[in-house]
Amino acid sequence: MRTSSTTRRSRTGPPSIMVAAGAALILGVAGPAAGAPEGGEGGPSESDLPVFEFAGILTDYDELEYNPNDEFIFPSVFHAGEHLDDPLGEWYLYYAPHDPPGGIAMMYADSLDGPWVEHPGSPLIENEWPPHYDWVSHVSTAEAFWHPEEEQMIMYFHGENSETRYALSDDGVTFEYGGIAVDNSDGPPGTTESSYARVFEHPDPDSEYDFAMFYMWNWQDDVRRIAVAESHDGREWDVRQEPLIVPGFAEGQNVSSANLWEWEGQLYVIYHASSGDIHARTVNAALTETGPAWTLHSSSGVEPDVGRVAAPEIVTHDGQTYLFYEGGHRLGATIAYARHNPDAERPPAPAPDPDPLRQMCSGGSSDEFDGPSLNEQRWTMVREDIDRHELAGGELVIPTYDSGVSGAAFPLQELPGSGWEVTTELTVEVSEPFQQAGLLVYESDTDYVKLILGQGSNGPRLEYIWRQNGSDRHSAQDTRAVPSDLDETFWLRLSSDGAEMTATISPDGEVFWPLGRPVDLGQIDPVGVGPFAMRGATAAPEIDARFSWFRWAPTEAEREACAGDTEPPPGEEPTEPPPGEEPTEPPPGEEPTEPPPGEEPTEPPPGEEPTEPPPGEQPTDPAPGEEPTGTPSGQAPVADSEGGTAGPSTHPAGTGSEELAHTGAAGAGLLALMGAGLVLAGLALRRRAIG
Incomplete structure (x- = not known):
């Protein structure tokens, strides 16, 4: 550091700010x-x-x-x-x-x-x-x-x-x-x-x-x-x-x-x-x-x-x-x-995805990792004999195995045949070379694609690596140092339009940024996709990678079901109207449980309690040993590791990322579903060299 040997000039007031020309x-x-x-x-x-x-x-x-x-x-x-x-x-x-x-x-x-x-x-x-x-x-x-x-x-x-x-x-x-x-x-x-x-x-x-x-x-x-x-x-x-x-x-x-x-x-x-x-x-x-x-x-x-x-x-x-x-x-x-141009207006920012992490609606094979074990109907374990994963605290915990892909154990879900997208939330802190964790699209031990956070020789890096016949497609376009706004918890996503597979990463669970070049799906025949962690055959210490969930975006049919657009099973009426719609009229001869807008509620028949408490009063507790009817507002059953619900999953709203679906019926409906979130991802970052 250099220090000045000159005397600082006095300043009688704020300086004029000068750039380049000094004016x-x-x-x-x-x-x-x-x-x-x-x-x-x-x-x-x-x-x-x-x-x-x-x-x-x-x-x-x-x-x-x-x-x-x-x-x-x-x-x-x-x-x-x-x-x-x-x-x-x-x-x-x-x-x-x-x-x-x-x-x-x-x-x-x-x-x-x-x-x-x-x-x-x-x-x-x-x-x-x-x-x-x-x-x-x-x-x-x-x-x-x-x-x-x-x-x-x-x-x-x-x-x-x-x-x-x-x-x-x-x-x-x-x-x-x-x-x-x-x-x-x-x-x-x-x-x-x-x-x-x-x-x-x-x-x-x-x-x-x-x-x-x-x-x-x-x-x-x-x-x-x-x-x-x-x-x-x-x-x-x-x-x-x-x-x-x-x-x-x-x-x-x-x-x-x-x-x-x-x-x-x-x-x-x-x-x-x-x-x-x-x-x-x-x-x-x-x-x-x-x-x-x-x-x-x-x-x-x-x-x-x-x-x-x-x-x-x-x-x-x-x-x-x-x-x-x-x-x-x-x-x-x-x-x-x-x-x-003082008359020109800047284009408006793309609208944010209202459900970026698919917390409110996800594909039927999504997994919240909240069961005692992985659902065998959804997951297949590669090298089950050495598997040491755990489900704890609502997370899938995978150790960084002391090998490469060819010696690690990891769970896979089958990939659909057309457009799809899958996202996971990952918490990991890499510090030694070759420690890494992320998502793996697996064909064989010598042919796979991985989206990872890993520790390189000069610090942590994000990488989107395609390996074919034991050789990596790996260039400056497919890797980057960890940005300043990426913390230990972040979100990884892989997306397919049926022809190419792309990778995006989010530091905040709201906006996803692209990484690397697309992978030509015509050149690979993957078995499945899933989370993984490893550290290679190195002296790096074993650490844990913690995956909070694994979600597919819903298909069009699943999305409509989440929105309440489908007809309920015969004999059942919906307990709640679809969002933004007024309640339907009850069948002839039945009284509505809620009054039409602007009307006062009718009194119940003598000797019966109202179905809703009068204004200003708290609802009564259920009888001893009984559970309240319905589910808390904004919640619904979640697909878990034991199998849970067979249909689409809905989750409490919150901050997040975004996802796609796990069935072959995605197609154009899937691309429409991606909406503004994918517009953000597609426009967010154009990677170019810099001088």
């Missing part, structure tokens, strides 16, 4: 904000974020003189006309290739809409600068910051990814080398990258520091995070040892290129992620707390505005707000921009 206009407002991170009642919501519409590409590969490899990243916009004497244009735009040799290039224009003119001296900073550094593989990610007291530009850039350097300039074109601002040694042990920095005046008037920096950390687990550093002079930086942002499910495995932005009085940290989108989180002025991850901007999907969007830089000038960013795939990115 409040870059943030889109004219002053600071406390910026509480809440996004709840009374605070901003995702719908309050502005809508940016694609306006054009700025770096045309064919027209640029300096273009070593057809890719440019990380735009930094500088208001030259506000700070420099006799600038080339009102605005300077810095950018660079990332791949070797890199090189900091510059364009200038009199309008943010262009036209932009390439500076003929690009690159202004190269990957060789003796005697300061003889050679680095590349220099990139230019960040132009105007120092308000020194009245000069500080240009931050990286080269290599392990360190962020800086240079000084009076004209924005010629630079003197300054030194290293931050490097891996400033971060926690195991930090492997320290780059992609943005610098701004500290937004907290009570901070002892004058400047702050967001930059990217990578650690040995290969998860990129957003770090915070603070400085008195913009040269020597104190680095906080805890990241500000660790990626969650919404972002994917990595986050990078964070920037500070203010909109309608609220501070945000904006950044890009493996999702391929630009995200925004509310952040407080102390830069210590953030809100949930929202999507600020995505590509339109219409050429040339396609692929990922990254490295956001927002500028407001003359009443118009612009978003500059890098667009396109990681190794072919270009600099693009978009304009705020």
Whole structure:
């Protein structure tokens, strides 16, 4: 950690917040904000974020003189006309290739809409600068910051990814080398990258520091995070040892290129992620707390505005707000921009699934694990002779067997022939390599698909692995480090449309996020699916995996039965009307047990007690030794491990996830059932590489 040797300047009032160009206009407002991170009642919501519409590409590969490899990243916009004497244009735009040799290039224009003119001296900073550094593989990610007291530009850039350097300039074109601002040694042990920095005046008037920096950390687990550093002079930086942002499910495995932005009085940290989108989180002025991850901007999907969007830089000038960013795939990115459309509305969020965990209605072969043993009519045990599972406390407890799939015991249920979905709630804490638990679709000991949480060499990971003839289909697309919002209890789901099988995971039992590539069901012939746990033939200690239930989503017929849409058995009347419907009239000659709406109840015949107590009175207790009639409100018999009910299961409402059915009759009705929950899962996360 570096400490400053300079004297901190006095501050007579709150600083203007400056990003990149060192002017409040870059943030889109004219002053600071406390910026509480809440996004709840009374605070901003995702719908309050502005809508940016694609306006054009700025770096045309064919027209640029300096273009070593057809890719440019990380735009930094500088208001030259506000700070420099006799600038080339009102605005300077810095950018660079990332791949070797890199090189900091510059364009200038009199309008943010262009036209932009390439500076003929690009690159202004190269990957060789003796005697300061003889050679680095590349220099990139230019960040132009105007120092308000020194009245000069500080240009931050990286080269290599392990360190962020800086240079000084009076004209924005010629630079003197300054030194290293931050490097891996400033971060926690195991930090492997320290780059992609943005610098701004500290937004907290009570901070002892004058400047702050967001930059990217990578650690040995290969998860990129957003770090915070603070400085008195913009040269020597104190680095906080805890990241500000660790990626969650919404972002994917990595986050990078964070920037500070203010909109309608609220501070945000904006950044890009493996999702391929630009995200925004509310952040407080102390830069210590953030809100949930929202999507600020995505590509339109219409050429040339396609692929990922990254490295956001927002500028407001003359009443118009612009978003500059890098667009396109990681190794072919270009600099693009978009304009705020004040008349556009953000699309509404998909409606949540009203029964995401199928707690209110599940398929008939679901199991709540609340019996003394597994129901043999539903479950088949593989390697029953070594089986050591237990049913305890309403959970199926499976030890991590000291083997791979070929030596472990696990229960299976038969798979239906068409569309289906199955979900389980799992609690497990892995800590040693090869400890793992999850769902297994089993064909043989050498052919199977598993969706797991397992401990890897660099920490816990989520994986969706397809093994064929003893070889795994396993790439970066099929695995990811555990997100920050995943606790020891989470939900796993496998879904089939009859042709492909997909995997999703939920950290909260409400929204499911996809993991890995689909599995072609035409290439496997599975025996069944079920929960499992193992640790391989390793020295890792045995731990327990605890499965709270195993639920199929209902078929269309089962769903209708749960909703009360089917006719009751002959001679029986429903005791409760279907939800949302009025009670049916009784047969002729019978009195209704409940009066029609707006009428008073009739008195019972002399000598009889009313079926319902008068208003204000408590119902009478049943006679000694008798149970109350009916079931508690909102509850019904549940399918258990002993067999229980043969039809669909209904469960008390609660928080959760979502599921599909265990019979071959699913088909189109099943897909309709998935509804909004699957829309959420399908749209939630587009996994892409990140720079």
